[in-house]
Amino acid sequence: MAERTLRGARLGGQSFEDERGIEFAARQQVGYRCKQGHDFEVTMSVEADVPAVWECPRCGAEALSTAGILPEEKVEKPARTHWDMLLERRSEKELEDILKERLELLRGGEIGPAHLHRANKKKRVS
Numbered sequence: 001m002a003e004r005t006l007r008g009a010r011l012g013g014q015s016f017e018d019e020r021g022i023e024f025a026a027r028q029q030v031g032y033r034c035k036q037g038h039d040f041e042v043t044m045s046v047e048a049d050v051p052a053v054w055e056c057p058r059c060g061a062e063a064l065s066t067a068g069i070l071p072e073e074k075v076e077k078p079a080r081t082h083w084d085m086l087l088e089r090r091s092e093k094e095l096e097d098i099l100k101e102r103l104e105l106l107r108g109g110e111i112g113p114a115h116l117h118r119a120n121k122k123k124r125v126s
Contacts, residue, residue, distance in 0.1 A: 032056070034063035 026046040033039050034056035040063070042054060052071040056063045064071070086095070102111070109117040 030054075031066035032063035033066055034059060034061040036061055038063070039066075 027043050028046050028050075029041045030044055030050050031039065031041050032054045036056070036059050038056050038058045038061075040057060044050060050065065050067070050069060052065050052069040054063050054065075055061075090098075105111045
């Protein structure tokens, strides 16, 4: 069994491949600068779409390309509130009518928390 072991190979994956005859892809250096003033370069393929923003390896802040590539502005939808969604289903006139109806029921003691109605019954009896 000792005869079959590989000698000199370490854990961690040392490659035994040779780089002779291999043609590497064309590369480019892309420069970036963060708000802290850190300058750095990233090696990328010539065919790659160069991003306008890259994370700074020193401070983690957002760094912009020094080549003048601007980030795309994302079109954001305005936040829809509960009121906006309610107005999609009902008109303001309908909502006013429903509110009046519910307030009459609440004041009449037909709906709502029980502790509010007990207090109203005592006041009415007096």
